[in-house]
Amino acid sequence: MLQQYTKILVAVDGSYEAELAFRKAVEVAKRNKAHLFLIHVIDTRAFQNVSSFDSAMVEQVTETSKSTMEEYIKTAKEAGLDDVSYSIEYGAPKTIIGREFPKKQGIDLIMIGATGLNAVERLLIGSVTEFVTRTSTCDVLVVRSDLDNSPALDVVNKRSTIEG
Template sequence: MEQKYSRILVGMDGSAESLKAFDEAVRVAKRNDAELILANVIEKRSFLAVNTYDTIAEEQHENGTKLLLQQFAKEALDEGLTNVRTLLEYGSPKVAMATKIPKQENVDLIVIGATGISYIERVVVGSVASYIVNHATCNTLIVRK
């Protein structure tokens, strides 16, 4: 018997891996008549190198991220889903996607793309996908290349 999901979280960052995760999340949401939550987490620390008086880069990134989420929400609705939301958070993508968002949104499935970084990069900086698998508070589906 297949498990029934009611709230599905998909991490969207515009990468090829997240696009594959989106496609799979839409399929699972349709099959379960579930709510789809499209999320992106902006890590503010990535903007520390930018001059503190110049917030243009941060604003452009935030606006671009909002647009990305809105475009994919529209695509999900065009695919026949009726309950789609977008969520933009700030902080650690690892923690937010693994624990914070699933708890606050009562998520029962997280769909994420497999990491696109190399083994060496994964050892040095870690992988959001790996972290989520090891720390998620609900079921996790990793969509591979």
């Protein structure tokens, strides 16, 4: 018997890799007749170093995130997936995506883009993807290619060559 997922979580952060994960997650959710949860985590540690911290900054980031998430919902529905929702969370992305949200919602599959960080950035701040794959208690699918199975790195490298 094939594994059927019922609650799929996809983390989106505006990166190209997250976009690939979202597009594949929509297709997997449709095939499994699963509920797709979209999550965006606002890393509150980024605000701790701002000396003139005010709530207007958090509100602006939240509003931008809401409009982005609503676009994702619209895209998923246009692709034929009706059972989709989103959540904007605040805190450390690693633990929220890898542990807290999946436990709270009963997630049985996390789909996440391969890290967009370079080696130095991974060393200094760590990779959310790496943490999620190492610590999650449910299945994790790391998306490394687009819907045509072209490697994401090929597309990113082509884009940077064109832009550079």
